[in-house]
Amino acid sequence: MEQEKFMMQQQKITGKIDPRTLIESRLQLHYAVQVIDAIASTLAEPKPDYSHTSFGWNSELKVFVGELIPAAKSFRVALEPVSLTSLILDEQNQKIAEFSLHQKTLAEQINWYKKEIATLGADADKVVLPSYPRADFPDDKIAHGADFDANKGKSGRQELANYYAITNLLLQEIVAKEEGASSIHIWPHHFDIAILVTVGNISNGEPITVGIGMSPGDTNYNEPYWYVSPYPSPEITNLTELASGGFWHTQDWVGAVLKASNVSGEGEEKIKQIQAFLDSALQGSKSLLKV
Secondary structure, three states: OHHHHHHHHHOOOOOOOOHHHOHHHHHHHHHHOHHHHHHHHHHOOOOOOOHHHOEEEEOOOOEEEEOOEOOOOOEEEEEEOOOOEEEEEOOOOOEEEEEEOEOOOHHHHHHHHHHHHHHOOOOHHHOOOOOOOOOOOOOOHHHHOOOEOOOOOHHHHHHHHHHHHHHHHHHHHHHHHOOOEOOOEEEOOOOEEEEEEEEEEEEOOEEEEEEEEEEOOOOOOOOOEEEEEEEOOOOOOOOOOOOOOOEEEOOOOOEEEEEHHHOOOOHHHHHHHHHHHHHHHHHHHHHHHOO
């Protein structure tokens, strides 16, 4: 864990950017990573929980990176978020090819990928981007043929990358402590980074779980926020206190929430507040679930 602690100290949510102003940066990233899902959905080894369609954060390369795709020369697809550069990596995460998304469309991005992965022996004809806007997916001009613009929102994308990097490390710590914790996944549809912790026996045919993660912003809150969501949804008559300015969200779903705008201070101080919130919310969720 010493390496994780060292890396934590190197990550900073600057606080110089109002998290409520990151919407445009978030939307560009959200659309840019969809090709990872499109390729994995058709070419990766399928998994029952669909986690093959998810991707992760590579803390060394500072990129979003997908599952290994088997081919004559196996590969992964990735995105460097700050420069908005699509990447193809080999099994050792060495770069095979790259493509700047600046002044390029979604169609140009997917066509470049298909051309490149065909040379690696993949069945590129299977790969198709879904139509946009999809259900419960943010609409944006990129969905309608507009170019990506790497010159706009660069500092915002760096800030968002730091949110993912820090949350990835915090979730690693929880995974190391919680026996029932899943691997860490970033899910393409909602763009949230999360784990699922199984905390109890099956209830009504389903396991008792707590979802823990971070959303970069959505229709619930227009800024990054951390969430801890117990399942099945507990009664809301006896909700527990939460650390660091966290609160319980109770409309449509029940979960503890900490908005980025409620995290004060700088650097490590911010990280400690987020960690305290996650710890209190996980323990509170277990209490509500009576496990």
